[in-house]
Amino acid sequence: MHIFSALLKHEFxxxxxxxxIFFTLLLFFGLSLFLFPFALSSDATLLKSFxxxxxxxxxxxxxxxxxxxxxxxxxxxxxxxxxxxQKTPFILVFFTKIIAHFCLMISILMIILPLFGLxxxxxxxxxxxxxxxxxxxxPPLITLIHxxxxxxxxxxxxxxxVLVIVLPFIIPILxxxxxxxxxxxxxxxxxQPFMFMAAIFxxxxxxxxxxxAYALKESARQ
Amino acid sequence: xxxxxxxCFFRGMQRILRNISFTLNKGExxxxxxxxxxxxTTLLKLIAGLLEHEDGTIHWQGHRVKEHNVHYFGHSLxxxxxxxxxxxxxxxxxxxxxxxxxxxxxEHLSAFKINANDFIRTYSQGQKKRLFLAYYLxxxxxxxxxxxxxxxxxxxxxxxILKNAIMKHLEAGGVALLxxxxxxxxxxxxxxxx
Numbered sequence: 001m002h003i004f005s006a007l008l009k010h011e012f013x014x015x016x017x018x019x020x021i022f023f024t025l026l027l028f029f030g031l032s033l034f035l036f037p038f039a040l041s042s043d044a045t046l047l048k049s050f051x052x053x054x055x056x057x058x059x060x061x062x063x064x065x066x067x068x069x070x071x072x073x074x075x076x077x078x079x080x081x082x083x084x085x086q087k088t089p090f091i092l093v094f095f096t097k098i099i100a101h102f103c104l105m106i107s108i109l110m111i112i113l114p115l116f117g118l119x120x121x122x123x124x125x126x127x128x129x130x131x132x133x134x135x136x137x138x139p140p141l142i143t144l145i146h147x148x149x150x151x152x153x154x155x156x157x158x159x160x161x162v163l164v165i166v167l168p169f170i171i172p173i174l175x176x177x178x179x180x181x182x183x184x185x186x187x188x189x190x191x192q193p194f195m196f197m198a199a200i201f202x203x204x205x206x207x208x209x210x211x212x213a214y215a216l217k218e219s220a221r222q
Numbered sequence: 223x224x225x226x227x228x229x230c231f232f233r234g235m236q237r238i239l240r241n242i243s244f245t246l247n248k249g250e251x252x253x254x255x256x257x258x259x260x261x262x263t264t265l266l267k268l269i270a271g272l273l274e275h276e277d278g279t280i281h282w283q284g285h286r287v288k289e290h291n292v293h294y295f296g297h298s299l300x301x302x303x304x305x306x307x308x309x310x311x312x313x314x315x316x317x318x319x320x321x322x323x324x325x326x327x328x329e330h331l332s333a334f335k336i337n338a339n340d341f342i343r344t345y346s347q348g349q350k351k352r353l354f355l356a357y358y359l360x361x362x363x364x365x366x367x368x369x370x371x372x373x374x375x376x377x378x379x380x381x382x383i384l385k386n387a388i389m390k391h392l393e394a395g396g397v398a399l400l401x402x403x404x405x406x407x408x409x410x411x412x413x414x415x416x
Binding site (some may be wrong): 003006007010014015017019073076077078079081082083084085086087088212220221222 | 290
């Protein structure tokens with residue numbers, strides 16, 4: 001347990017020291033949401049219907065653009081090799097990175113969501129439902145993207161490969177994530193999309209971290 | 223006894239190491255020499271288990287070498303430049319299951335003239351090496367010490383501390399493998415030229 005807490009503390013320490021990542025992602029998120037209403041339409045109904053999908057897509061792009069920073073340095077400075085020699089369980093290394101990334105995303109979304117509601121004219125209940133879907137959807141999303149990075153860490157260029165690996169798995173999360181708000185606004189029960197998202201959550205966490213941990217361990221031996 | 227027999231390693235189609243064999247008895251050290259690209263780092267990584275060998279055997283006391291047999295000082299150091307010297311050393315020690323009090327860690331750092339609260343990004347290459355050395359020599363319960371270019375960038379004082387530590391380790395029945403381009407003056411050290 002003390003290894004898990006040491007790894008977690010290490011990840012959070014690096015996050016707090018490297019504030020550039022937080023502010024870059026916040027700026028990317030903020031600018032995207034600020035510019036889209038100008039580019040799309042000033043029609044309030046149209047903005048309201050596009051809004052949740054847009055927020056989900058920007059969330060995916062933000063996770064994709066920030067994931068490499070969690071691994072590149074560890075691979076470059078041979079920290080992964082250090083973990084290997086010390087017999088550190090790579091499943092713990094993987095989980096601490098997911099937790100740190102999730103906290104980073106949640107802290108950004110907490111700032112962004114009120115602004116998003118304002119720009120896209122969403123009512124409070126829609127924002128609450130969207131927040132709940134993001135809370136349930138971002139952990140498997142982050143896990144899948146980290147999994148892809150773990151698989152491709154030993155290759156030189158990971159960008160396109162990561163997209164190809166994770167795209168088929170991201171789409172169901174995106175559909176049901178956006179679907180929660182659509183279901184609410186059309187007066188349908190929310191049970192169905194949330195049950196599907198919970199199922200994806202459980203499925204991803206049952207299998208993916210173990211394979212990712214194995215891939216990380218192998219990367220340490222390159 | 224560390225027993226290496228007919229060790230071969232290929233990278234793609236290129237043969238990096240060919241039929242390397244040697245034996246190190248307890249208390250012996252081996253200095254691995256060779257030109258750049260001759261495979262010194264590869265050989266050390268193979269023994270540490272950081273690379274998989276195609277042919278040959280690497281045995282310690284008759285069994286395959288395991289990670290917990292090896293104490294590895296690699297060519298690139300696992301440092302995070304955003305941390306302070308204290309934070310980094312504290313992290314390494316925790317990960318390797320060593321529990322030290324804050325005061326003890328600070329003493330280890332000051333023994334290597336490292337300011338505990340300075341960020342690693344301000345360190346020179348030699349200071350980074352001394353920081354890892356502070357970890358390396360205070361967590362040294364494993365029998366096979368593997369040190370890749372460990373003396374490079376170290377000043378005389380740190381080199382002397384390291385040499386004394388290696389001699390003590392050998393006296394206690396451990397073995398040491400070192401790669402270097404420099405004359406290090408370690409007594410009774412065998413040589414292997416790649």
